[in-house]
Amino acid sequence: MHELPKLHTGLYIDGHWVPASDRGTFKVSDPATGKVLAEVADGGIAEARAAADAAAAALPKWSAVPARERAEILRKVHGLMMERLETLARIITLENGKPLSDSRAEVRYAAEFFRWYSEEACRNLGSLSHAPAGGYRIMVQHQPIGVVVLVTPWNFPAAMGTRKIAPALAAGCTALVKPASATPLTMLALAELLEEAGVPAGVVNIVPSSRSSPLVDHWLHDPRIRLLSFTGSTEVGRTLIKAAADQVLKTPMELGGNAPFLVLDDADVAAAVDGAMIAKMRNMGEACTAANRFYAGAGVYDAFVEAFAERMRAQKIGHGLDEGTQVGSLVDEATRDKVDELVQDAVGRGARLVCGGSRVPGPGYFYEPTVLADVPLDSRLLAEEIFGPVAPIVKADSAERMLELANATEYGLVAYVYSGDLARGLKLAEGLEFGMVAVNRGLVSDPAAPFGGMKQSGLGREGSYEGMQEYMETKYIAVDW
Ligand code: NAD
Numbered sequence: 001m002h003e004l005p006k007l008h009t010g011l012y013i014d015g016h017w018v019p020a021s022d023r024g025t026f027k028v029s030d031p032a033t034g035k036v037l038a039e040v041a042d043g044g045i046a047e048a049r050a051a052a053d054a055a056a057a058a059l060p061k062w063s064a065v066p067a068r069e070r071a072e073i074l075r076k077v078h079g080l081m082m083e084r085l086e087t088l089a090r091i092i093t094l095e096n097g098k099p100l101s102d103s104r105a106e107v108r109y110a111a112e113f114f115r116w117y118s119e120e121a122c123r124n125l126g127s128l129s130h131a132p133a134g135g136y137r138i139m140v141q142h143q144p145i146g147v148v149v150l151v152t153p154w155n156f157p158a159a160m161g162t163r164k165i166a167p168a169l170a171a172g173c174t175a176l177v178k179p180a181s182a183t184p185l186t187m188l189a190l191a192e193l194l195e196e197a198g199v200p201a202g203v204v205n206i207v208p209s210s211r212s213s214p215l216v217d218h219w220l221h222d223p224r225i226r227l228l229s230f231t232g233s234t235e236v237g238r239t240l241i242k243a244a245a246d247q248v249l250k251t252p253m254e255l256g257g258n259a260p261f262l263v264l265d266d267a268d269v270a271a272a273v274d275g276a277m278i279a280k281m282r283n284m285g286e287a288c289t290a291a292n293r294f295y296a297g298a299g300v301y302d303a304f305v306e307a308f309a310e311r312m313r314a315q316k317i318g319h320g321l322d323e324g325t326q327v328g329s330l331v332d333e334a335t336r337d338k339v340d341e342l343v344q345d346a347v348g349r350g351a352r353l354v355c356g357g358s359r360v361p362g363p364g365y366f367y368e369p370t371v372l373a374d375v376p377l378d379s380r381l382l383a384e385e386i387f388g389p390v391a392p393i394v395k396a397d398s399a400e401r402m403l404e405l406a407n408a409t410e411y412g413l414v415a416y417v418y419s420g421d422l423a424r425g426l427k428l429a430e431g432l433e434f435g436m437v438a439v440n441r442g443l444v445s446d447p448a449a450p451f452g453g454m455k456q457s458g459l460g461r462e463g464s465y466e467g468m469q470e471y472m473e474t475k476y477i478a479v480d481w
Helices: 046-066 068-081 085-096 098-124 159-169 184-196 212-220 233-245 267-285 301-313 333-348 397-405 422-431 464-469
Strands: 012-014 015-017 025-029 038-040 127-130 137-144 149-150 174-178 204-206 225-231 261-262 290-298 352-355 370-373 388-394 413-417 436-439 473-480
Touching: 012 046, 012 290, 015 352, 038 098, 046 127, 046 137, 046 149, 046 204, 046 212, 068 085, 068 098, 068 159, 068 184, 085 098, 085 184, 085 413, 098 267, 098 473, 149 159, 159 174, 159 225, 159 464, 174 212, 174 388, 184 388, 204 436, 212 225, 225 233, 225 370, 225 422, 261 267, 261 397, 267 290, 267 388, 267 413, 290 301, 301 352, 301 370, 301 388, 333 388, 388 397, 397 422, 413 422, 422 436
Parallel strands: 149 174, 149 225, 174 204, 261 290, 261 413, 290 388, 370 388, 413 436
Antiparallel strands: 012 015, 012 204, 025 038, 127 137, 137 473, 352 370
């Protein structure tokens, strides 16, 4: 009933499916049942080297393919992903735990990066101008940066990969991809589609591994590599930036978040609750964009807490593949334990438990949708990434106080604001120290928009035209003319 669709479980290097040279494998399990889904080839240093050889060899030819031809291949990948949407969604749910409806939404979002960058590939504009002093011309071109390393997390196994692969290929780069060891299957399924769409051998190489640190470190010290794009925790990102410094690599980083969700006194409470459900519960809260802490004005506080809790109580918990499931299993035991630890910490400090607050017994790592009100400001819930279906709410007596509380974090990825007065909402948005702000919306992710964070939430942007710039070098040629 919860069978995995047929797929390759080898390493995808230079257009071939190969085992690890030491024949090593690691297990991938369904977090909702604990059942082993597959044994995946476990890449090591020898495979890292082979993948880098393949990517380096493929680079001159791929970067010379006319942009229009590269664009057509990317467009085909989009089409194939949409055609195989159900199969891909099923794989995501099985290895990650999220409900099928979330997985379908992820596949659409993930595929859209290929469509967006198929269009963007042809808009690699340069310039030619007269030097102001006269006597020569200033010519500016953008060239692919070279071989790139792409390291992705487990929470969006398709989208976090395509958000990097599509712009890298559009720019003319070749890639080494290391998916998260908890969820490598989606990326392996994607490799089959890339091949089918006509991506040449060696252009994208996929190396799952249970030994991320030495493998990625090997790449970061290979002189043929020019960029590391990483999505994951701030802690690991910081370590990788340091390692990447040895070769002065470009390091776009999409790291952790601690998103505030502000409900002003003049907000439409029903709309704010709709937005809160999306911002909190998409992916069961396992998202860097997840609303992590809620601040509501005194005038709407009680109504917001009650209406939000009512929706949270009504959420259907179950296996992600089961009909009607809204809340699936968290990815592993450690993630669930951390969620519970943060909830107990807040309760211990005096927070009021409005609903939820417990692990769900039985197999899998389910946690009840939880609302906590009157959460003390020193609670860990307000300072750390929760990564679970838990909403801590704090009463704030003015918009200025909300802004102050919202900005008091080392993270700066995304913030949400609800206000009945658009000008007030926008003014607040301008003062929020976050790379993205949603005004009267619970979702920001869009391939056409620059996604990324300020402060310790990251470096650079993914999506939009900016996302492709990361994969290019700007070259200036002075021409005596
Ligand atoms: P993680 O940092 O543990 O792992 C991310 C990736 O890095 C995985 O592929 C992992 O195998 C690899 N990795 C781990 N340690 C490594 C090391 N020492 N050297 C090289 N590679 C290493 O993160 P995660 O638990 O997979 O994902 C959750 C985190 O990702 C959260 O903090 C979340 O906020 C963040 N995230 C950020 C964004 C964003 O766009 N800003 C998007 C999704 C997730």
